[in-house]
Amino acid sequence: MKLMNARGTRDFGPEEKIVRQKIVDMLRKSFELYGFSPLETPIIERFDVLSAKYAGGAEIMKETFKFNDQGERELCLRYDLTVPLARFVGMNPKMKMPFKRYAIGRVFRDGPIKTGRYREFWQCDVDIIGSKSMLADAQCIQIAQKFFADIELDVNIEFNNRKLLDGMMESCGIPEEKRMDTILEVDKLRKTGIESVKNEMNKKGIEEDSVNKLMELISMQGTNAEKLDKVRSAMANQKLAEGLKEIEELLSYVDEKNIVLNLSLARGLSYYTGPVYEVFLKDKKLFSSSLAAGGRWDKMIGDFIGGREYPAVGISFGIEPITTVIGNNRKEEGIRTVTQLYVIPIQTTKKCIEIAEKTRTGGVNTDMDLMSRGVSKNLDYANKMGIPYVLIVGEEEIKQGKYKLKDMKSGDEKMVSVEEVCDMVK
Amino acid sequence: MKLMNARGTRDFGPEEKIVRQKIVDMLRKSFELYGFSPLETPIIERFDVLSAKYAGGAEIMKETFKFNDQGERELCLRYDLTVPLARFVGMNPKMKMPFKRYAIGRVFRDGPIKTGRYREFWQCDVDIIGSKSMLADAQCIQIAQKFFADIELDVNIEFNNRKLLDGMMESCGIPEEKRMDTILEVDKLRKTGIESVKNEMNKKGIEEDSVNKLMELISMQGTNAEKLDKVRSAMANQKLAEGLKEIEELLSYVDEKNIVLNLSLARGLSYYTGPVYEVFLKDKKLFSSSLAAGGRWDKMIGDFIGGREYPAVGISFGIEPITTVIGNNRKEEGIRTVTQLYVIPIQTTKKCIEIAEKTRTGGVNTDMDLMSRGVSKNLDYANKMGIPYVLIVGEEEIKQGKYKLKDMKSGDEKMVSVEEVCDMVK
Structure with missing residues (x-):
């Protein structure tokens, strides 16, 4: 067969x-x-x-x-x-x-x-x-x-x-x-x-x-x-x-x-x-x-x-x-997913689950790492899938309540709160 | 067959x-x-x-x-x-x-x-x-x-x-x-x-x-x-x-x-x-x-x-x-249509086409009489279809720029402009 x-x-x-x-x-x-x-x-x-x-x-x-x-x-x-x-x-x-x-x-x-x-x-x-x-x-x-x-x-x-x-x-x-x-x-x-x-x-x-x-x-x-x-x-x-x-x-x-x-x-x-x-x-x-x-x-x-x-x-x-x-x-350049935001935990999985739930409630299609990959492999995945934004969450960021939002197209990075993420992605 | x-x-x-x-x-x-x-x-x-x-x-x-x-x-x-x-x-x-x-x-x-x-x-x-x-x-x-x-x-x-x-x-x-x-x-x-x-x-x-x-x-x-x-x-x-x-x-x-x-x-x-x-x-x-x-x-x-x-x-x-x-x-009571507003012309068909186009642009699902029926037959149709609002448009109303909006559930009637219709229906 x-x-x-x-x-x-x-x-x-x-x-x-x-x-x-x-x-x-x-x-x-x-x-x-x-x-x-x-x-x-x-x-x-x-x-x-x-x-x-x-x-x-x-x-x-x-x-x-x-x-x-x-x-x-x-x-x-x-x-x-x-x-x-x-x-x-x-x-x-x-x-x-x-x-x-x-x-x-x-x-x-x-x-x-x-x-x-x-x-x-x-x-x-x-x-x-x-x-x-x-x-x-x-x-x-x-x-x-x-x-x-x-x-x-x-x-x-x-x-x-x-x-x-x-x-x-x-x-x-x-x-x-x-x-x-x-x-x-x-x-x-x-x-x-x-x-x-x-x-x-x-x-x-x-x-x-x-x-x-x-x-x-x-x-x-x-x-x-x-x-x-x-x-x-x-x-x-x-x-x-x-x-x-x-x-x-x-x-x-x-x-x-x-x-x-x-x-x-x-x-x-x-x-x-x-x-x-x-x-x-x-x-x-x-x-x-x-x-x-x-x-x-x-x-x-x-x-x-x-x-x-x-x-x-x-x-x-x-x-x-x-x-x-x-x-x-309009040749859309390789959008393979509806995901708008991809959350990458650095030993902060449970906090990332929480953050993802919040951005979803804020109306943002959100995915997160399910493979326990490292940051660079995750960035590579987000890039290949055509996901426009990535949020990187480490211990230090959690303390500050601000996370690194990366615009995958321009490469720009910015430290933002969860609320700001929703506004920026939408 | x-x-x-x-x-x-x-x-x-x-x-x-x-x-x-x-x-x-x-x-x-x-x-x-x-x-x-x-x-x-x-x-x-x-x-x-x-x-x-x-x-x-x-x-x-x-x-x-x-x-x-x-x-x-x-x-x-x-x-x-x-x-x-x-x-x-x-x-x-x-x-x-x-x-x-x-x-x-x-x-x-x-x-x-x-x-x-x-x-x-x-x-x-x-x-x-x-x-x-x-x-x-x-x-x-x-x-x-x-x-x-x-x-x-x-x-x-x-x-x-x-x-x-x-x-x-x-x-x-x-x-x-x-x-x-x-x-x-x-x-x-x-x-x-x-x-x-x-x-x-x-x-x-x-x-x-x-x-x-x-x-x-x-x-x-x-x-x-x-x-x-x-x-x-x-x-x-x-x-x-x-x-x-x-x-x-x-x-x-x-x-x-x-x-x-x-x-x-x-x-x-x-x-x-x-x-x-x-x-x-x-x-x-x-x-x-x-x-x-x-x-x-x-x-x-x-x-x-x-x-x-x-x-x-x-x-x-x-x-x-x-x-x-x-x-x-939730027993929804006989909604047979997505239509939110039904426009009834009284010898004002062309004006009604215009009004309907405006309310659609305003995001309201709008239908109008396609059968050249009288007002009461049109009201009966809107009622049986479960359409929530009806707009009645006569010559006099056109002069005033205000039309009769009827709430089909309560029976309330109000004279309103096209812009007001959109706000009220939504």
């Missing part, structure tokens, strides 16, 4: 986990500031439930880890946080609406391994169930604005609207049955370029004239207002009017500063029904994948659980890309 | 999840104050690795959820956080010692369902790898003291020592090969009573004389010092001396206030090698199960990964029993 991880899974040692946890904590704080409450659903689900109706197509079920329990029940690991949310809503019909929940947890997909693709990874979703109002969509965008401002990432929130896309496709003469294919192709525009998309659409039997017309429209440049004006003057139909109305209402609720209408943004998932949005670094050369994405999905829950319609809107934050960008931005 | 959870799994709606999350946050804070850093290992592990050496016996492998990926690799879901820790230590041989980590996450066991037993549940562990010193054991006990003091639960930390138990069994004439059986029986003492334990031990062929002698010893009452004195005067051997020395050193490092030597405490797991401890409510009539438990396990990692010995000590906190006790103690 060789010690190794299962394929497509990873360990996160303290160095990485501390950064990830910070990001998750900030996401949680943002979600709660906007009145979203936590929901936890299990990792194990019944296979019949999860496979009952997946709006994204049967493909994902092939990537679902499936197994039986000892009672031969068919089970599986959840592949996202959305279908379990739909199940929860269906099982709690008396729930007050709107239901605003966030969920942060692992999901599992037995798919091919590529760079940045794993079989076990985290998702981080907020959703509002029960509101048809563009106020709900606006709130999802506002959370993204606030969170990315808080973590000091300069982003654009690109948005579009499925109804508008639908209306544009209609006016371009793309028949209804080919529109989902078109959306899937348009979604690739950013990655593969306009010529490749045109080729693919031709292959799918969409008329060249329609394709050209649509491509010209969705590649349009300008301010949000200019784009909307051009669309409005170029064509008119029922769907288009609905889309335009939603966009105008949505924009009236948000601060437009970093919100950019991108008429070629489609979002591949078939279940979106209205606004869709994706968050990117302003400088895409630094990092081109999206950091968060979402939209309105009014039909999926109703289709899944049957019965009435449940309007829904949500945004999902990518912990992996955000961690990557944060990691690129 | 009927919407339901997989057997032995549960959803935690906001009402429950908010309480659970509070407890987990406080545990995390306690762990970090003591210099423990987070480690995340995957939920999916290789079956060959997890089944290679389980010190607790092969039994647990029967309860392991097993499955294959599309490449026919044998995988499984982790059943605890300890074996993955051992794997991580083995795969990172250059790690600095001591390695102090905490892990909070779900584990899975395909076992029988009883009250309070689930197939998917949380574990919450801290462990120190690499230190043989009783200082490490003391630290685990101190974390428990601090955490339970912080959440205001009045607990005793009962402790014992495996070496002492071993020495006592030796002096009572229990042969080495029957000592693990004896430990497993002694561990049941609290639940089944002394007569039942004696019976079982007789059945296992342990001499009645030995059993009686041991039972008398471990049922002894008195202070910690009195018990230690009595053991010391009753018998002597190498193991006993080692155990006594460990106990004395351990006690010298901690505040003995709520630490109780219980000579009948055994802890069933075979991998413990020194101090063992279990945390109970002082008033066991209120709740008799342990809330946390741990001990020293010096052999397991070395046995598992081969090569050198890795001394280890840890304590595991039971989120389920702690949640139950907290729930029993």
